[in-house]
Amino acid sequence: MLLKTKGIPSGVNIPIVGRVTFNPENNAEILIVANAIPKYLERFRAILSTSVQSYPFDKPCVHSIPEIGHLSEGDIVVVNTDGVINTLYRINSNHNFLLFTERCNSNCLMCSQPPKNKDDTDYLFDVHSQSIPLIPKDCFELGITGGEPTLLGERFFKLLEQIQIELPNTEIHCLTNGRSFAWPALSEKLGAMSFSRLMLGIPLYSDFYIQHDYIVQAKGAFNQTVQGLYNLAKHNIRLEIRIVLHKQTIPRLLKLAKFIYKNLPFVEHVAFMGLEHQGYTPHNIEKLWIDPNDYGNELAEAITYLSDFGINTSLYNAQLCTTPQRIWQFTRKSISDWKNIFHAECDKCLMKQECGGFFASSKAKRSTAIKPFTANSLQ
Numbered sequence: 001m002l003l004k005t006k007g008i009p010s011g012v013n014i015p016i017v018g019r020v021t022f023n024p025e026n027n028a029e030i031l032i033v034a035n036a037i038p039k040y041l042e043r044f045r046a047i048l049s050t051s052v053q054s055y056p057f058d059k060p061c062v063h064s065i066p067e068i069g070h071l072s073e074g075d076i077v078v079v080n081t082d083g084v085i086n087t088l089y090r091i092n093s094n095h096n097f098l099l100f101t102e103r104c105n106s107n108c109l110m111c112s113q114p115p116k117n118k119d120d121t122d123y124l125f126d127v128h129s130q131s132i133p134l135i136p137k138d139c140f141e142l143g144i145t146g147g148e149p150t151l152l153g154e155r156f157f158k159l160l161e162q163i164q165i166e167l168p169n170t171e172i173h174c175l176t177n178g179r180s181f182a183w184p185a186l187s188e189k190l191g192a193m194s195f196s197r198l199m200l201g202i203p204l205y206s207d208f209y210i211q212h213d214y215i216v217q218a219k220g221a222f223n224q225t226v227q228g229l230y231n232l233a234k235h236n237i238r239l240e241i242r243i244v245l246h247k248q249t250i251p252r253l254l255k256l257a258k259f260i261y262k263n264l265p266f267v268e269h270v271a272f273m274g275l276e277h278q279g280y281t282p283h284n285i286e287k288l289w290i291d292p293n294d295y296g297n298e299l300a301e302a303i304t305y306l307s308d309f310g311i312n313t314s315l316y317n318a319q320l321c322t323t324p325q326r327i328w329q330f331t332r333k334s335i336s337d338w339k340n341i342f343h344a345e346c347d348k349c350l351m352k353q354e355c356g357g358f359f360a361s362s363k364a365k366r367s368t369a370i371k372p373f374t375a376n377s378l379q
């Protein structure tokens with residue numbers, strides 16, 4: 001699915017954030033038109049058009065946009081000065097997230113969105129502080145992601161405060177490596193917000209510090225993350241542990257599950273996550289790839305261990321045909337709709353409705369054991 005398009009800008013001197021509409025009578029900030037020059041344009045901040053013509057009036061405009069069919073009435077976009085139009089919020093999706101920054105202080109072997117070494121924090125803070133008030137108040141769930149969102153510093157808290165005020169009924173899930181919270185002042189500040197709808201999803205890849213630090217390519221990260229988890233727990237922040245499944249995490253998976261139960265029993269949720277063949281992963285594939293069909297026993301042991309001890313546990317990004325049936329109950333349809341696909345053999349599978357399918361990037365690499373369920377194989 002397209003989340004970005006580009007046309008020829010005219011008079012777009014600063015990034016313009018707004019809801020799009022196809023109807024000039026509607027309440028929105030950005031009007032999408034085809035060819036005709038509409039009347040009553042004054043109240044719109046910008047015009048988007050597939051027409052090759054520019055508009056002969058003083059209004060920011062992007063024309064000659066080749067593809068605009070991915071936008072729906074009420075979607076929130078940012079129109080950039082170079083004519084790029086990024087979708088920030090999709091009205092018809094349950095998988096919306098705000099990218100706070102692409103910078104990061106870790107450099108994980110399997111990062112699906114490798115960090116960029118440019119300071120985008122001013123731009124993204126500005127964009128999100130404009131977009132948050134436009135998000136529908138009945139938005140059920142909203143993600144915050146990066147990079148490492150806490151690298152926004154004080155602005156991280158400002159955006160969280162804005163979300164807390166503007167979207168009081170929305171569940172907020174923030175992905176962070178948790179390292180910043182090793183500094184007590186930050187976790188104390190977050191705790192003082194009493195943001196009960198906020199959960200932090202924090203990765204912990206091993207019970208052994210050297211292995212975790214190797215996976216995230218940052219010395220001292222394990223100690224900082226664990227210290228951060230303790231500091232956050234002290235302030236009653238809701239916590240989730242995330243574990244990506246690959247060659248570096250599988251051998252100690254049960255040990256990690258035991259570590260979590262014994263040392264971090266306060267976490268609300270543990271998510272085991274299938275690998276996404278995206279970002280750094282294709283480059284580190286020799287270090288990372290293990291066929292999901294070959295780690296079923298280790299995974300089932302770790303999941304049942306945590307679940308038996310009362311820790312809420314899930315399995316994300318897994319296909320049922322490569323997952324032991326005894327842990328199917330933990331699988332979730334977790335892949336964001338815009339990158340969730342099924343392959344041809346799935347069309348014949350009787351479990352397709354229940355299965356979470358694949359990342360779009362699985363076209364390049366996936367299990368060799370994908371096999372549709374038939375009436376016989378389900379008996």
Ligand code: SF4
Pocket residue numbers: 319320321322342343345346349350351352355356357370371372373
């Ligand atoms: S064949 Fe496809 S739909 Fe069926 S379980 Fe496997 S991945 Fe899922």
